[in-house]
Amino acid sequence: MADVHLPPTLPSLYADLPRRLEIDAGTVDEVIDRLEERWPGLRDRLCESGPALRTHINVYVDRERAGLDTALEPGSRVDVIAAISGG
Amino acid sequence: MPARVTVLVGTRKGCFLLESDADRRDWSMRGPFCDGWPIYHAIHDPATGAFYAAAASEWHGAGVWRSADGGESWTMSSEGLSYENGDLKLSKVSGLTAAHGRLLAGAESAGVFESRDEGATWSLLSTLDGQPGRDEWNDPANQPPGHLGMPATLPHPDDPARFWAIVQGFGIFETTDDGGSWTPRNRGLRADWPLDNPEVGYCVHKLVMSPVETDRLYQQNHVGMHRSDDAGQTWVEITEGLPTEFGFAAAAHPHDRDTFYVVPLDPGHGRCMPDGRAAVWRTQDAGSTWQRLDQGLPQRDAHLGVLREGMAIDALDVPGVYFGTSTGQVFASADEGETWSEIASYLPAISSVEVAVTS
Numbered sequence: 001m002a003d004v005h006l007p008p009t010l011p012s013l014y015a016d017l018p019r020r021l022e023i024d025a026g027t028v029d030e031v032i033d034r035l036e037e038r039w040p041g042l043r044d045r046l047c048e049s050g051p052a053l054r055t056h057i058n059v060y061v062d063r064e065r066a067g068l069d070t071a072l073e074p075g076s077r078v079d080v081i082a083a084i085s086g087g
Numbered sequence: 088m089p090a091r092v093t094v095l096v097g098t099r100k101g102c103f104l105l106e107s108d109a110d111r112r113d114w115s116m117r118g119p120f121c122d123g124w125p126i127y128h129a130i131h132d133p134a135t136g137a138f139y140a141a142a143a144s145e146w147h148g149a150g151v152w153r154s155a156d157g158g159e160s161w162t163m164s165s166e167g168l169s170y171e172n173g174d175l176k177l178s179k180v181s182g183l184t185a186a187h188g189r190l191l192a193g194a195e196s197a198g199v200f201e202s203r204d205e206g207a208t209w210s211l212l213s214t215l216d217g218q219p220g221r222d223e224w225n226d227p228a229n230q231p232p233g234h235l236g237m238p239a240t241l242p243h244p245d246d247p248a249r250f251w252a253i254v255q256g257f258g259i260f261e262t263t264d265d266g267g268s269w270t271p272r273n274r275g276l277r278a279d280w281p282l283d284n285p286e287v288g289y290c291v292h293k294l295v296m297s298p299v300e301t302d303r304l305y306q307q308n309h310v311g312m313h314r315s316d317d318a319g320q321t322w323v324e325i326t327e328g329l330p331t332e333f334g335f336a337a338a339a340h341p342h343d344r345d346t347f348y349v350v351p352l353d354p355g356h357g358r359c360m361p362d363g364r365a366a367v368w369r370t371q372d373a374g375s376t377w378q379r380l381d382q383g384l385p386q387r388d389a390h391l392g393v394l395r396e397g398m399a400i401d402a403l404d405v406p407g408v409y410f411g412t413s414t415g416q417v418f419a420s421a422d423e424g425e426t427w428s429e430i431a432s433y434l435p436a437i438s439s440v441e442v443a444v445t446s
Binding site for chain 2: 057
């Protein structure tokens with residue numbers, strides 16, 4: 001199970017979506033699949049067509065910058081971060 | 088039941104609601120809504136009573152928020168708001184309209200989407216393929232800052248298959264078969280730049296229709312005010328008498344086809360009301376003459392800008408006029424623009440103002 005941490009901009013969009021949850025997935029893309037299954041529309045908040053991560057969405061796996069195809073180990077920590085930008 | 092007047096204000100930091108009764112003297116405010124997402128256009132659908140807000144988050148993409156309970160709760164959907172064509176990306180929903188049991192959304196890249204289930208799902212109607220300018224307006228190298236793609240649509244009130252769409256920097260296009268085919272409607276417009284094709288290449292900022300005569304259209308564009316008496320087939324310029332030819336916002340009187348409001352702005356980088364003196368301008372003779380309306384508006388050091396969706400007019404017997412500024416003030420007139428008062432002072436930068444009258 002991956003230890004997934006989500007940005008504070010997401011839970012207000014979806015009922016009962018926590019900031020932190022455990023997800024059984026082999027890649028970052030599969031994490032997003034599992035999130036989409038439970039909270040329809042969530043993939044579109046993180047990814048654009050391609051698919052690719054949105055420009056201002058960054059994902060880290062075990063503190064290393066990751067992409068959609070980055071593999072997860074059992075117990076990997078996945079941080080989804082909304083870039084520090086805007087005003 | 089007494090009328091309730093709600094001004095929907097779309098801002099850089101969410102949607103706000105300003106509420107009053109038919110006197111439109113005392114106002115209260117609710118908000119921000121939509122989780123503080125940047126709102127490009129917030130509207131009311133009189134058929135269902137729902138509010139909608141076109142939004143685009145820098146982090147989480149574009150979507151349309153909906154409230155079916157007068158703003159108490161809001162949900163957001165982007166299902167179907169994307170281009171299957173990999174060459175086009177949807178960065179924002181720029182403008183919304185509601186008519187004939189559906190919503191239309193203009194988007195950037197330029198395209199029009201429809202929703203027939205009150206904003207739950209969307210489907211692409213058209214990207215105006217084959218129209219003159221189509222290749223240029225979607226060229227990423229041609230996109231100016233703040234590009235809106237298709238900032239607005241204008242439904243025909245009687246014909247569900249007929250509507251107009253603005254493509255930013257290229258002009259107006261009309262469809263009479265629900266997006267199956269299109270015709271440029273820019274004849275008679277002035278351009279102060281060379282055009283490869285005189286049918287397109289006009290920067291139309293705002294297009295409005297007289298509610299009492301649907302062939303009567305007005306537009307504020309980059310270089311002037313124009314009127315059409317044949318539903319956009321031909322245009323005549325009516326700029327003379329205004330302090331500048333530039334502006335964004337415009338509103339048509341609900342009961343008089345010849346009365347129309349604009350907010351002239353300096354055409355340079357500033358794009359504020361000239362000389363730091365706030366004013367709305369009105370014609371009551373279809374553009375032959377114009378009157379400055381400024382009683383109650385600040386007349387000193389007021390460098391106010393109003394964007395293309397930033398002015399609205401209600402349909403009460405004596406209509407109220409409203410405008411919101413890029414610096415967060417909302418001004419209202421309950422007497423057709425004769426006198427004004429400031430009804431909100433400290434909102435985020437305002438993108439849109441619309442008004443709903445309900446019982």
